[in-house]
Amino acid sequence: MTASETGKKKRAPRNRTIDLNEQDLSKFRSRLMTVPEIRDAVSITDKTICGDLFQVLEKLPERSFDLIFxxxxxxxxxxxxxxxxxxTSLEDYEKWLDSWLSKIRKSLKETASVYICGDWRSASAIQRVGMRYFTLRSRITWEREKGRGARKNWKNAAEDIWFFTVSDEYVFNLEDVKTKRKVIAPYTENGEPKDWQENTDGKFRMTHPSNVWTDITVPFWSMPxxxxxxxxxxxxxLAKIILAxxxxxxxxxxxxxxxGTTAVVARKLGxxxxxxxxxxxxxxxxEKRLAMAEEDGSIQGFSDGVFYERNTAPTRAK
Ligand SMILES: C[S@@+](CC[C@H](N)C(=O)[O-])C[C@H]1O[C@@H](n2cnc3c(N)ncnc32)[C@H](O)[C@@H]1O
Structure with a gap:
């Protein structure tokens, strides 16, 4: 089944998967940008460009972006x-990565960060290409609980997100991405809580976020x-990366x-x-998700500035 046919699928009643109907097609098509329309940074701001990245790269304005995901x-x-x-072979994949990453470099600000996703097989290629142009800061391991079991191998349930920066001067908003964790052993010092707080949810601690992410599920059919x-x-x-x-x-x-996940979360977070x-x-x-974000700015698993350990029910941010 091609992507354009997916809108015709019959869904179970509680299935919240976003579809496109005939009205959506004409409404949202008019909002898309084409490659010849690219002029400067203003022209491409808050735009979905429908086209081949390799053509877009030729026209990108210099020193414009603060973050690449x-x-x-x-x-x-x-x-x-x-x-x-x-x-393809690891060598050819590395060449392909290089063919676009090398061209993106000039469109980044000196203070920009670069995140690149990949799996364990291509880890060495991503690391090598990334380090050719940027400073490597970390590799985030995202544990995705979905994965196909294997008879003679470990089930692959992780993805990498490599974190690079253009220079040593970069944004990292630590306070915005701290994780709220339940306190198992609530130590006290002179009768006062040691590094923990208490509210109606119980005893908790705001901890430094690590590069192992186990609190995020893959989107599935009942999620909006x-x-x-x-x-x-x-x-x-994306909320963690964009806020940080x-x-x-x-x-x-x-x-x-x-x-459009990056664009949607960018809009939700201003x-x-x-x-x-x-x-x-x-x-x-x-484009449909961007329009929906105007009505509902909530992000599942994140509310009131707090990332919860598991996905929480969405709360309205607006
Ligand atoms: C791994 S998916 C990205 C998924 C995305 N992060 C999301 O949350 O939906 C990679 C996407 O790159 C697109 N793609 C592949 N080659 C491309 C190219 N040369 N130019 C633009 N898009 C391309 C594919 O159509 C696919 O949708």
Whole structure:
């Protein structure tokens, strides 16, 4: 089934997967930007560019972006709507990564951060290419609880998100991404709580966020952010990255936007975005999600400035 046919699927009553109807197609098509329309940073701000990244790269303005979140096709054979990606050798995947990352460099501000997603197989390629242009800061391991079991191997249930910066001067808003954890052993000192607080939810501590993320689920059918995109990233994951590595009004670039998660979270958190996606159906889903974000700014698993240990029910942020 191609992406453009997914809107015709019959859904179970509690299934909240976002679909496109006939009205959506005409409404959201008019909001998409095409490659010839790209002029300067203003022209591409808060836009979904429907086109091939390699054509877009030729026209990107210099020193404009504060953050790049790149979730490229992994080195696996996979269908993305009308596009498909063929698994290749690690060497060729590395060359492909280099072919776009090298061109993005000039469009970044000196204070920018770069996040690149990948799986364990392509880890060495991503690290090498990233370090060619940027300073490596960390590799986040995201434990996704979904994964196919294997008879003679460990089930792969993790993805990497590599964190680089352009220079030593970069944004990291630690206080905005601390994790709220239940206190198991509530130590006291002179009768006072030691590093913990108490409210109606119980005893908790705000801890430094580590590079192992176990508190984020893959979007699934009963979640309001879910679409039919085969590799959609969770909004909560983008919220952590965007809050940590940007300030309000900063401009975020997503070169492989898919269903538009980066753009949607940027909007919900008062940042700006430029998103590029080659498949029109996914661009339209992104636009629909952006319109929905105007009505409901909530992010599942994050509310009142707090990331919860598990997905919590969405609360309205507006
Ligand atoms: C891993 S998915 C990104 C998913 C996205 N993070 C989300 O949350 O929905 C990669 C996307 O890159 C798109 N893509 C692949 N090659 C592209 C190219 N040359 N230009 C623009 N988009 C491309 C695919 O269509 C696919 O939707």
């Amino acid at each position: 790149a979730d490229p096709p992994y080195n696996l054979t996979k269908e993305f709507g009308v596009e498909s990606f063929r698994q 952010e879910n679409t039919d995109h085969p590799t959609q990233k969770p909004e909560k994951l 590595s940007t300030n309000e009004k900063d401009l975020i670039f997503d070169p492989f936007a898919g269903s 940042r700006r975005f430029t998103a590029v996606e080659v498949d029109e159906h996914y661009c339209l889903l992104a």
